[in-house]
Amino acid sequence: MTTPDPMHCAASAPPAPTLHPMPFVRIELVALSVIDDRLHVLLSHRKEAPYKGRWGLPGGVLRIDLDASLEAAAHRVAAERLNRALPNLGQVAAVGGAKRDPRAPWALSVVYRSLVQPTLDATPGKRVQALAWRPVDEVAARSDLAFDHTTLVAQAVEAVRREIRELRLPAGWAPDAFTLGELQGLCEAVLGERLDKVTFRRRIDHTGVAVAIAGKMRAGGAHRPAQLYTLAA
Amino acid sequence: MTTPDPMHCAASAPPAPTLHPMPFVRIELVALSVIDDRLHVLLSHRKEAPYKGRWGLPGGVLRIDLDASLEAAAHRVAAERLNRALPNLGQVAAVGGAKRDPRAPWALSVVYRSLVQPTLDATPGKRVQALAWRPVDEVAARSDLAFDHTTLVAQAVEAVRREIRELRLPAGWAPDAFTLGELQGLCEAVLGERLDKVTFRRRIDHTGVAVAIAGKMRAGGAHRPAQLYTLAA
């Protein structure tokens, strides 16, 4: 915007010599969740070409008539495709190139990620045939997703792991009340590695990201009841 | 790309009912450099409205006919506007919204950053009237840049500081040979804070990011000559 470049790119506007064609812009969503102690990603089944029959990330076209910003667009796409809201949407990156999508001469995707509660589920929305959770390590190993979505998932997972490793726990990710053991299990599932119990507990109360709920305990299995915690801030 | 959405957005293609208008897509560059022991950002003077007479980031329109990818576009824009190549281009973020640029109904910018050598300079290129280096803290304090460029600079600076704090020194940033004192001065200028000498030296040879050039010393001022180092990897 620092130079007098030609402006508009509305497909409805008549082409003018000074107007440059603009890329096809989409939003892709990487919803991550811990299921059965493993990190999973939410995938959408493709019923049409290209990549018919393959799985890919749920996403949608940027609608400049509906979306006030990129983040607003991500929220709208989540509501339309998954019939649910995604909390803590964070931008991963923008990717763009001429060969990314055979349907368009040039495709640009802005990728958003979200860590969601293990319990909540999504249902197929507009233009979506089926949704399924798949383990991220399986996705990485087989890399059989549509388009470049395998690398997009990898980038999102990397970002989320950095977040969890630094104990920046997204609000609303953990349930309202949980034991430190449960929280540690969730973090271990996200990171894909074991954590030291003592260190984990010390870091929790040193940073204050979670605080004990006075008096509340969880008595469950054949073991000592555990203090319940809740996310602070 | 997981849904059968309408595709193309070429301004030269006739509009069809199913086609959505696409946003105006630009690349913005945040070139950072240490000058006189302070971190500076390269700004471009705006000779035309909007924001006529103000300073902003150098940038340019994404050209899907010329650019194979977003990163390629950033390199082309650097060459065109600054008459030089920018090393270590890294993506900061994508920002987009309806109110970002009064010239377009919806504007999307992908922001790239680069830490460049203190000595090298840029010259105004195509459609650029004047270029100037300004201290980043002054830019942050006055926030008088065009558009939302003040926040874009802040994001880029934050990313670069995280990089330097973790001693991930961009190749080509430091001169071919330097003393540890000089390197520490550069890092301090980027971070805007003083570093401990002992810690800095220990971290350098522990990580191995810089290695001594055997036998090479710099004899300069009224003090003991210093061992010369060069960036590894």
Place this chain on the structure above:
DNA sequence: TCAAAAGTGTTTGGGTTACACCCATGG
């Protein structure tokens, strides 16, 4: 009584900080 998970204490070691001190050089 035993298994299982909760919770606490101690030691060790890596890495940063802070401070002191010597080294080599030009003025």
Place this chain on the structure above:
DNA sequence: CCATGGGTGTAACCCAAACACTTTTGA
């Protein structure tokens, strides 16, 4: 001689890792 920056050594401190141990429950 002395100011200046280069370079080394030491002690304190923080934090994480590893390990041992006690506690409390259900089976």
